[in-house]
Amino acid sequence: MSSLGIDLRKILSNGQVLDEKEDLLAYANDATFYIASRPPDAVAVPRTTDEVSDVIRYANEQKIPVVPRGAGSGLAGGCTPVQGGIVLDMKGMNSIVAINRNNMTAEVEAGVVLDRFNRELLKQKLFYPPDPQSMKVCTIGGNVATRAGGPRGVKYGTTERYVTGLEVVLPDGSIITPGGKVVKQSSGYDLTHLFTGSEGTLGVVTKANLRLLPLPESSTTIVAACVSADQAAEIVSEIIAEGVVPAMLEFLIKLAVIGMNNHIKNPIPLSGEAYLLMEVDGGEAQVEAEVRKIKSICNGLGAADVIIVTNEYDSKSYWDARSKLYPIMMTLFKRVITEDVTVPRNLIPELVRRVQGIAASLQIPIGLAGHAGDGNMHPTIMHTEISEAFSEKAERAVEEIIKAGLDLSGTISGEHGIGIHKNRFLEMEHGPVQVALMKAIKNTIDPSGIMNPGKIWQDGGAL
């Protein structure tokens, strides 16, 4: 047994520490194994905030890296232990502490799986909108760390909009509780939202207070088959400009729908080159009116086909297949790299054109399947082979997509986080002054640099 393993077993029980290499391999990577894969030296599975604090304090004294981890389903390498050390498997803290209907808030531990949280809320007709497509496994802690979101971002925004308070263990082991159960606060710096999105580089989120909404009365799914990607993008722009706010507005190239159809009992009719998969929700009259409006916009701009999905089973199967799009694409290609650039919504048609231009000039297939409604397009670099030459082209495509996104006043990441996948582009987006400020914050909170080193910054964040 390693000395680290012995030490951790003095803090936690034997069953809460993993250090056999067969166990450690499970924690070597997230869903982006091609970016980074290195097993940690040990995995600790704390069950309480105090246990997290004890482990962190020990790691800080010993200068051992600590990498907090939820489900390991991330798309930016954020929870990969690139410098070894201790992975904190937060799935051991999985209690839904309280659902407070009267205040429309909930308090949950970091390891609560989003899907389980949703099922509990549904029993009370409550609604927590952020819907990263890994929702069947991903944890609230991981969501908070990355400001995760999904299709509902267009109407409801992403995780940070719902976080009202946190419990965080700092690198010196102290426990703080910024924010709280109040839905507004104008007191001091907003530390709650400093830790939200900090990707485990400032401390460990152990609990979150989350704002809830009443469950929408009804919803309807619409599929618009478009004659081209350009046309689909124009329709998205027009829907937004017309003031219609669908709950979800997904852009899908034909290939994505073909892949999804393998998992759908009554497949989506293939009558277009690009598709918009949409849901409108709210009161019944409002839903009806918005469906009509969307249909007329689609028809007006020449969509090949507009289907109002009346069968609930079908609409559920469409959205279910959409949530699995990333693994589905692996049945069609050798590797799939999902980009996360997000642009102002009126510039979606321009982003689509630029991505198509990049694909054409590099001779590399780039799919478009994303949350078009909020400008988050997920251009996807689809590897037809695994080779050095292809990887080089893919790398250039990533860079050009990111430059295009920034050129259009966008951001390099809408919901996945920076991790290590995009850390070399951070300064390109924020400029040297902002990055220096961020680093100063990092160094103040984590002077020893033990928290998730190598993420967000290539150099670990030292000034």
Place this chain on the structure above:
Amino acid sequence: MKLEDYREISSRCSQCNFCQASCPVFRIKGTENWVARNRLNLIREVLIEKKMEVTPRFREILDTCLLCTGCTQNCSSMVPVDEIIIAARKELADSENGLASMKKKLFSGVIKNSSAMNLLVKAGAMAQKLGITPDSMPGMTAKPFFSRRSGTLKPAETPRARVAYYAGCGTNFFYPETGEAVSDILLALNNEVVIPEGLTCCGVPLLAEGNIDGAAEIFRRNIEVLAATECDRIIMECTSCIMMFMKKGAKLFPADDPIIEKIQTVTSKIDNALDYISMTSGEEIKTDALNEKKFTYHVPCHLNKSAGNSENTAGLLASLTGSEYIPLDEPELCCGAGGVYYMKDRELSETIRNIKLMDIKKSGASTVVTECPMCRFYINKGLTDIEVIHPMELLSRAVK
């Protein structure tokens, strides 16, 4: 089903980790070392690329899988995790010595070398030798199904079809009433029923141990018998047997083996008993009201991997008058038995089962319907005051 055959396909794993959602072992143990993704990654590192050694921990992680196929059914990258684990177990077994493997080989030998007729006697003796206590196995019937019904059974009127009935080991040895119900209903709906001689275990238990060659041997025997049986359709009632025939069997042989053609002919005729009945005579079935009863349904793990459809069974339950069908919260969660896995790792199996039992209790049902004899035994062992039966038995009670 050689590990080498899966090298390419296993690289399709996107590492999305969504398999956490459907793994009963992960649900109990809670850490990622027990998830399909890690099992696949370990098999790659240890057995395919040989970058890591075979260790007891590797074996443990590989063995601690009930082959419920939850991960495989839900894998959007369509990686056949169960088959890769079986192939890896074979590689390990081939290189293994010692008592554990002796036991396995002995067990396999009994199934492999027995006709259905004397499988029962030998298995009983075997169980004693291995220290399997009587209460950890379903009680063996004094009069197996094949000695209750055999040969060709003729309906009262001119038959609509001649069907062969392959009864699984569970029906033959533990629950012959299932077989009686299947044949009764088939006859009542004017089918001539032939129960071919010379059939034996489908091979699923051997596959689970990684004994691919043994499974192939008896599977071939079954195919030869069924191919030589004159019939329109072949009816099966056990979801694991059907999975074996429909999804696994052909993969046990090289592509140029002449048996492949016969497998295709045989499997093109196979129907799940319930599906066959609803397809051919759904309109004609007249049922009496069942006495006030609340039913629920446990979906066997292998059902959705075979020729069957849990919606049909649920639909049947819902359509029976005088009964109330209450769906479980998680009808598709594994019951914990995993065939005979529960004998090896009692604690894990019982912890998984507890979730199922809580769900059943909450439903308030007095009868649980399920197609798999091992689920039936294992659920009933945990909840002795409820009844667990095959849907065909339920139907036979209701059919006029």
